[in-house]
Amino acid sequence: MLRVVSRDEKEYFQVNLQNGILFVKETIDRELLCPGIQLCIIALQVIVDKPVQMYRVDIEIEDINDNRPAFPSFVSNLVISELMPAGSRFHVEGAVDPDLGTNAITNYELSASDFFALDFQKYMNQIRSLELVLKKYIDREKQSVHNLTLTAYDGGKPRLSGTCEIIITVEDANDNAPTFNQPFYQASVIENAPKGSLVIKIKATDLDQGKNGDLLYTFSKTGKEDIDRVFSLDKHTGEIKVIGEVDFEQAQMYEIQIDAVDNGDVQLVGHCKVLVTVVDVNDNPPEMTVTSLAISVAEDSPQGTTVAIISIHDQDSGLNGKVSCDIVGFSPFKIHPAFKGDFSITVNGKLDREINSHYEVVIVARDEGTPPLSVSDTLKIDISDVNDNAPLFQKSYDTIFIKENNPPGSHVYTASASDPDVGQNSFITYSISDITVDGIPISSYVSINPENGKVFALISFDHEQVTYFQCHIKATDAGLPPLNSNLTLNIFIEDINDNAPTFMPLFPLLTLKISKSIQPGQLITKVRAVDIDSGYNALISYNFKNPAGKTPFTITPHTGEIGLKHPFTDLDEEYRLIVVARDHGEPAMTAVTEIVISLVESGEEILYDNQESKGITEEFTEANIYLVVAICIISSVFLITLIAFTVLRWQKCRDEVNDLKENYKSCSNTGGSWVYSQQTQYRVCSNSLQRKSDLIVFTPNNSQMPNNGENGNQPGALLNPSYQPKHPNPDWRYSASLKAAMQGAVHMEGAAVLRGAAVGLEQQWPTVSSATAEPEGGEVSPPVGAGVNCNSWTFKYGPGNQKQPVPQIPPDFPENFIIPGSPAIISIRQDQPSAQAQKSNFITFGKKEETKKKKKKKKGNKNQEKANNNAADNNDQ
Known part of the structure; x- marks a missing residue:
């Protein structure tokens, strides 16, 4: 994820991602890249991801001596009046070398001459003027033409040179050239100065008289051609005014070569230089470039995570070019200054996609000029989801009722959970925890559809076997790591009336003998039926089925006790009673048993024909036997405790009596x-x-x-x-x-x-x-x-x-x-x-x-x- 970002359009450098070597991608011509700039630096931004780190690489392009000094023309013609005194100076156009520093022009050499010598002056380590100096008077009659060779040398290794041939023609003409009152002028102009603004006024004088003393001011032909686009020179007064756009960002200083020419037959020229410095004003707003490092930012990103990089450039200088960067309004992001003109946007708070999934961060860059200028940009940041929310049920427990004898595979419940996450983090699957119900795995009772949470009954439930059990449903999302939550489902099996009453013991016919002398209201026998259902389905009532004639017996509906309603007659011998046990279910279910009652004379014992039928009158059921055994055990424990307490008290009393006897003997x-x-x-x-x-x-x-x-x-x-x-x-x-x-x-x-x-x-x-x-x-x-x-x-x-x-x-x-x-x-x-x-x-x-x-x-x-x-x-x- 290493990237190299350059401010220039061309990418001169590239990084080998295998070994990290920075190599030159395209040939660099320093003179084209940084014309006229002493220090040529290419700024690169190196961005490394995971974690995001930013580095700045400044590459200095060193100059090599790859350019020869070159004169504007191979032949330069110069006309000199013979009247020119010794020491007269004549401007010669110098050579140009695009190289800088030691590779630039460092020296000029003139071919041997008895009349002319070469004089050049350096300004700020650069040769600004090149002049021929007349050593002594020349005589046109002796030599009317002088051929000189001017050679320019640079300081490189190897040293390169360029030559120009100077042809000097000696004429008899005006012998006094115009002279400026000072050879060097300095002036300043405010950037964006209005047209017509006066920059400076120069003045030259000529000792000649007449037309040889009339002077005209012109821009030197050796100066830059774009000077006349910015400034104007009044040829009569020497006033320099602004006629174009003065832009500090294009040129911080102008060097103007001015000539003063007389009107003699042979025109003489005087030279001077004017250096115009441009004063910067805050007229350029900052230029901002925002580079986003990721399509989206994870919501669990820690503080300090770099989101984007901002590059800001202001063409102004000083405080006008000093820029600060801020975020408008409240935002979980903040800006950190990285390098000069570079800033990074980092996470400064907790991100929650479920609360805000998108941020529009307004970035404002403002310089410190007067008045300050600013520029703004909007960075859109999307928050990506992470699995930070577990599936959530509406409630942690629920209760359902299933009627017994339900068809297997029937749908009994639907579990529903929600997850505020998105994507696979919100994809929920349902499962049932592995538990056992009375030693049977719950997977034998119910199952759940993992996709929609529907719960199905796998078997037909029987209330008499299972009345209640719990089911733990787990909802799990598909995030990494997965999160889950549980729902406790209480399942009750509702009873239906699916079991008929059963008489105890299980005999359809019961025969018994009773005495005729029994009195009305006395208990004859008692029937008992049981129903394994529950509730009203197990509530049993007893009655006689189609009693033949007026029967002398009556039955208690709730207890099943059969008693005598009125005394027997002498003719009564045998009765057949059909007892019906009916439950209170919907629909009601019944059981029928028959009791044959034979009447015997007084004094005879009541006998049962069937030994097994004795259980009808027995009051003790299995549950009653357990109750009696429990009472006996509790009574035995109480009796043993009482005996132990009595023995201990008697022992204590005996000890006290013995102590009393001892005290009696002593006292x-x-x-x-x-x-x-x-x-x-x-x-x-x-x-x-x-x-x-x-x-x-x-x-x-x-x-x-x-x-x-x-x-x-x-x-x-x-x-x-x-x-x-x-x-x-x-x-x-x-x-x-x-x-x-x-x-x-x-x-x-x-x-x-x-x-x-x-x-x-x-x-x-x-x-x-x-x-x-x-x-x-x-x-x-x-x-x-x-x-x-x-x-x-x-x-x-x-x-x-x-x-x-x-x-x-x-x-x-x-x-x-x-x-x-x-x-x-x-x-x-x-x-x-x-x-x-x-x-x-x-x-x-x-x-x-x-x-x-x-x-x-x-x-x-x-x-x-x-x-x-x-x-x-x-x-x-």
């Missing part, structure tokens, strides 16, 4: 407690390991019973089974302290009872009782115990809250007397124990047998007072 202390003669003790020890207090009662381990019938004050009298305790007076009164304690009482949170004697009579008493003089009266005191909060005590009577007799207290017992008898129920709340309870952490109750039974009322009252005092002391303690 047992008889010191300070009241004991009876048998040393039987009740001890309640608080367990620091338990958060909640337990009720712990140790029954006296005394198995000895008295032989006599006294139950009075004998030891173990309360343990006698024959002992009948008396009920206490129901009119018990509570003391003020007990009432206050009962208001803040806390219910017992947990209790555990340990019984010591197997034969002990279990009775529940108040913990401490202050007996009155009469058995019917009494007052319950607060609980006794050191450091125990009285607010945490509750009191109960014995079983069933029966009232128990109040034991009598011997008068000789100590103050801290505790009533003997059945175990007391004590609830100790340890949430807020007192300080002394925290130290002692146990309570001991003592028991002694009574030695004597006090029968006197007075003495009993005294004992009761002592007991009250003891209870008060125990409270204080």
